[in-house]
Amino acid sequence: MKSAIQVLKEQFNHFYLVRRLSLYEIKSKNKNNYLGMLWEVLNPSIQILIYWFVFGALLGRAPVEIDGKEISFIYWLMAGFILWTFFFQSIIHGSKSIYTRLRMLSKMNFPMSIIPSYVIFSQFYVHLVMLGISIIVFQFAGYYINVYFVQLFYYIFAAVCLTFAISLITSTLSTMIRDVHLLLASVLRMMLYVSGVLWPLSILKEYPPIILTIIKLNPLYYLMEGYRISFFGSEWYLITHWQYTLYFWVVILVLFLIGATLHVKFRRHFIDYL
Amino acid sequence: MEKAIIVSNVTKKYKLYKGTKDRLLDLITPKSYGEDFFALAGVNFEAEKGDIIGFIGINGSGKSTLSNIIAGIVPETSGKVTVNGQSSLIAVSAGLKNELSGRENIELKLLMLGFNKKQIKELEPEIIEFAELEKFIDQPVKSYSSGMKSRLGFAISVNVDPDILIIDEALSVGDKAFAEKSLNKMKEFKQKGKTMIFVSHSLGQMKEFCEKILWLEFGMVKDFGTVEEVIPKYEDFLNQWKKMDNKERNEYREKGFERQKEILFQKS
Incomplete structure (x- = not known):
């Protein structure tokens, strides 16, 4: 508990640093390519097109129904996939954030817990741009901004919380045991298929309900549903499914407590693991 | 006099593993696997404010480990280090980001050291001037020569x-001219009464610049005193050491590690 408060305090006290460092982060990553930061947007766009081609065009996925409305598969996919890209990139880069930067941070009084957060933040800018583009596309496709859009801010915040809580754990563990990072990459690959990014869970109707419940235990699924409801739906998802909301925040809290405890316990010795 | 650095009874233990199996077993089981290696064993020393101390000793005597611990980069295994004031370590690998330009590296490094935007703006031109990078300042650091890199690292840390x-x-x-310029900067610091620690193999520089010498051997303090006292003893030792053949050196080393064990044993 004490370490959790300490980590939170560091986040707030050094928020300026998080913002500045995250900008350098994107800059240094895209310094070598001619199109620069455009790649941050191009990459996920190309991926969406590929998945749309495979699942939508080749396998002929039917439109998905949300709150009684039919949503074309491509738009449905897009709404989930931008969240997925943010989640995937943040977790992957967050996990290796500490051990790849430790040498550079030659000072101990640098608050280590902001390393994963500024890496996540650099992804967050990209996410905001992607969201902006998607919203514009949805306007042309006929899914207009309405009052339920307000929920989106809540889900964006929740997504940042989830990625930070997970990254706090994985960045500590993968600094100590490098294999964790490799394992994580494999697990994430699987997550893409079971988090409801590429296909709606409604096609599981004929299977025993227990499978659906297990899939819903994944906190990312809560966010997926939330994003899509905000774009296309007509309900206040976080209130109508308040048990699920409660479950989500309990999971975040537990993950964060574990992460903060691990981080504070081992951070003094990170350099010994290099 | 106010103390700037107090190092009391500091020990640094590294674990030497035979393979990944040992490493894993050590991490998850309470039993200890792998061999202990003590880079520092029971080191005590104090530096007054304004002291200029040189660390000397043959390779592997723990000079760099001790300076890293004082700089707060590496944690000590046991013992206590008290440092009054902000310390800055200048090493050849100054931790620059290769993809970023020199200017961006300066900004990034200063940000991480906790400077705000205004202070960075003020410091930047001084650093650029000191580093003598001129038009290369906006080129990525990976295109720099090793001399340019260390000049930049040095300029940031000093300024x-x-x-x-x-x-x-x-x-x-770096070339002679820059070394001289750095030395002058050091002398400026000396006049300001700053505490400095020098780690070098060049006894000439030590004699010229330092006031006190800490002689380390096998992670233990062999001698600590003024330059006039310690340097001649060290020179004598070096001459002896050069004359020894491999067998004698090994014997000497073993004796050293036995003494180390005694010190550690007394402590526990």
Whole structure:
């Protein structure tokens, strides 16, 4: 508990640093390519097109129904996939954030817990741009901004919380045991298929309900549903499914407590693991 | 006099593993696997404010480990280090980001050291001027020569105005002109009464610049005193050491590690 408060305090006290460092982060990553930061947007766009081609065009996925409305598969996919890209990139880069930067941070009084957060933040800018583009596309496709859009801010915040809580754990563990990072990459690959990014869970109707419940235990699924409801739906998802909301925040809290405890316990010795 | 650095009974233990199996077993089981290696064993020393101390000793005697611990980069295994003031370590590998330009590296490094936007704006031109990078300042650091890199690293560390400066072999790179310029900067610091620690193999520089010498051997303090006292003893030792053949050196080393064990045993 004490370490959790300490980590939170560091986040707030050094928020300026998080913002500045995250900008350098994107800059240094895209310094070598001619199109620069455009790649941050191009990459996920190309991926969406590929998945749309495979699942939508080749396998002929039917439109998905949300709150009684039919949503074309491509738009449905897009709404989930931008969240997925943010989640995937943040977790992957967050996990290796500490051990790849430790040498550079030659000072101990640098608050280590902001390393994963500024890496996540650099992804967050990209996410905001992607969201902006998607919203514009949805306007042309006929899914207009309405009052339920307000929920989106809540889900964006929740997504940042989830990625930070997970990254706090994985960045500590993968600094100590490098294999964790490799394992994580494999697990994430699987997550893409079971988090409801590429296909709606409604096609599981004929299977025993227990499978659906297990899939819903994944906190990312809560966010997926939330994003899509905000774009296309007509309900206040976080209130109508308040048990699920409660479950989500309990999971975040537990993950964060574990992460903060691990981080504070081992951070003094990170350099010994290099 | 006010103490700037107090190092009391500091020990640094590294674990030497035979393979990944040992490493894993050590991590998850309470039993200890792998061999202990003590880079430092029961080191005590104190530096007054304004002291200029040189660390000497043959390779592997723990000079760099001790300076890293004082700089707060590496944690000590046991013992206590008290440092009054902000310390800054200058090493050859100054931790620059290769993809970013020199200017961006300066900004990034200063940000991480906790400077705000205004202070960075003020410091930047001084650093650029000191580093003598001229038009290369906006080129990515990966295109720099090793001399340019160390000049930049040195310029950043020196211009942030630390209270305690730790210089680890950093003056041995760069040409004569820059070395002289750095030395002059050091002298400026000396006049300001800053505490400095020098790690170098160049006894000439030590004699010229330091006031006190800490002689380390096998992670233990062999001698600590003024330059006039310690340097001649060390020179004698070096002459002896050069004459020894491999067998004698090994014997000497073993004796050293036995003494180390005794010290550690007394402590526990």
